[in-house]
Amino acid sequence: MLIETSLKVVAQRGFDAPTIDDFISAADVARGTFYNYFQTKDELLTAMAGHVADVIDAQILPRFVGIDDPARRIAIAIHSFIRISSQDPDWGWILVRSLPHAGGGWSEEMRRGVLADIRRGRRIGRFRIASVQAAVALGIGTLGAAIRTVLVERTPTDFSRQIVAMTLQGLGVTPREAEEVAALPLPEPRE
Amino acid sequence: MLIETSLKVVAQRGFDAPTIDDFISAADVARGTFYNYFQTKDELLTAMAGHVADVIDAQILPRFVGIDDPARRIAIAIHSFIRISSQDPDWGWILVRSLPHAGGGWSEEMRRGVLADIRRGRRIGRFRIASVQAAVALGIGTLGAAIRTVLVERTPTDFSRQIVAMTLQGLGVTPREAEEVAALPLPEPRE
Amino acid sequence: MLIETSLKVVAQRGFDAPTIDDFISAADVARGTFYNYFQTKDELLTAMAGHVADVIDAQILPRFVGIDDPARRIAIAIHSFIRISSQDPDWGWILVRSLPHAGGGWSEEMRRGVLADIRRGRRIGRFRIASVQAAVALGIGTLGAAIRTVLVERTPTDFSRQIVAMTLQGLGVTPREAEEVAALPLPEPRE
Amino acid sequence: MLIETSLKVVAQRGFDAPTIDDFISAADVARGTFYNYFQTKDELLTAMAGHVADVIDAQILPRFVGIDDPARRIAIAIHSFIRISSQDPDWGWILVRSLPHAGGGWSEEMRRGVLADIRRGRRIGRFRIASVQAAVALGIGTLGAAIRTVLVERTPTDFSRQIVAMTLQGLGVTPREAEEVAALPLPEPRE
């Protein structure tokens, strides 16, 4: 419960600013109650990061099922993140604040998956990239900035498609194919 | 003086964590001295942001002189940022921490310049982008993540070139031209 | 049960430091259970003091039966206290912590008995003391410090005998008689 | 200043009970001022212990000058402690609370001096004691209890003399000599 209600607090005020008081009044519990569940503010924050990762996993991983093309998988991930963020800005802010923290908000599974997709994409010639490091920087960096843009500015309905297309182009996919993949609808979650 | 010594503090501990004490012991001045120069902690932080913007401007703008090609100008900016960051990690961290703050570390001139270059690049057909918003997200996001990568991981000597090439490709420059522009040496500062 | 398990806690951490939590986890009962037996923490502490006094009484008073000589009675008390403490350090610590508290750990019967013995010893010329007050200070003070010594340092097997002899000498018994009385074995409990 | 004013607080409420609030309102300073001098409550307590040891040293050691007889030195120490305590009960309580803490209130010099006196007294036949350990227990224990008695009960004017005499007897000095030494006036502080 505290984790759920604290999400909104972090969404609005970030990870550092909120005080215990902010969290407990969001959850409408007493001071002591907080400490029955978490020994420290940091412990709550850590628990939240895990929760966020779980929720995101549950939203995205099932859509990967049966999709092999690395380009499509990257597209699905980006589309999902941006869609979540525009539908629920609180989640968007959480993501924006988690992404840089390298470890906050990303499950190990997701992290490894992204790396694996990029590597495989390069191996099979789907991507033309000089280094995985640079590709990750482009992908994650662009995604984070895109989410922030969605939250802060007014964006066109096809903004997500634009971001996916540009990212794929950056990874060396031809503009035409990039556009194609970017335009495909988000597959339904399976299994 | 306080601004200079405070830069290292912010580089290491971010904008929020440091206390007045951290700043004054870094500058080796007394508590009261701080308040002779700045009325509040925030005032120092703001002054620092301005200073950072000035220093960055001084490093980058003179290299733009005489360069018209938007792709080259983008390349010069990215190369410069990454070079600064790898030569002086303190500055790298300052930049990483400033970039998201939208307003910290970026002079108005730089901000307008980037936007103008992207717009012009699109108008003259140098870039093929669906929207300026998306292009800015890709450029800024990738840059920030790239700087972070340089600071945290071991990166190859041509990492900067890779990032520039990928970014330009993302903006719709053909891979071949992107590589070419990315490989050009940083022009000397002029005027 | 709670009283029993709390003794060890108090032995190790004193009367003030332990929290309710210390007591209930020592007894392995739930928070609420504690309050089914005692209304407050103080109530437990008071009950413990009574329990300690009872246990000590049961250990010492039966050994007084049939012994009239005040010097021997004092000797028996000191020997008993020190023996208990060296056999079970937990009890030793309880006693050390109770003695100063004037009322903790001493039954009224014991207190009155000691005073009566000292007075009678003076009246019948067994002790040569200027005042009962001073004699009590010497007896109780020395006993407390001796118990502490037994708990904290390594002491010879005849330490208890030394303490008894010195105490009796202090009370004006001749060194020779003091040694004799100190050397007598602890009488079996009777009745 | 805080140390001085805190002495009375500890005298009245012990070492554990007082809160920071008690100390600062005794000193009539603000909460933050406390932390400009001591990082933690424990630090104040430690500083106080050092201060107490210094003050006691200054009161007692100068009276030892030129006195070689171990019995007299012990007598001087006991007389001094009890005199201090009856003249200023606050100091008495501090001492009572410090004595057991083995390290609180006793300077290293004082501690070593007492041990040395007892050892030398035994060597030169002034004391007849079975062990130094037992002698220390008798001396310190009796002194602590005597101080407490002075603070809590009404005591005769020669109470201090009685305690000294009994203690020396306990250490094996003949009653007659013990009385003599106990009756000698406290020598003036020298040097």
Added chain:
DNA sequence: GATGAATGAGGATTCATTCAT
């Protein structure tokens, strides 16, 4: 009886800011 979640007053500590020297 036993349980344990919830409470909130109490206490420790931090830190930006003021101000007299």
Added chain:
DNA sequence: AATGAATGAATCCTCATTCAT
């Protein structure tokens, strides 16, 4: 200008106690 002692509001954390199940 430089200093640094003093301030007190804000915050974190502890723990005795209550109470519904």
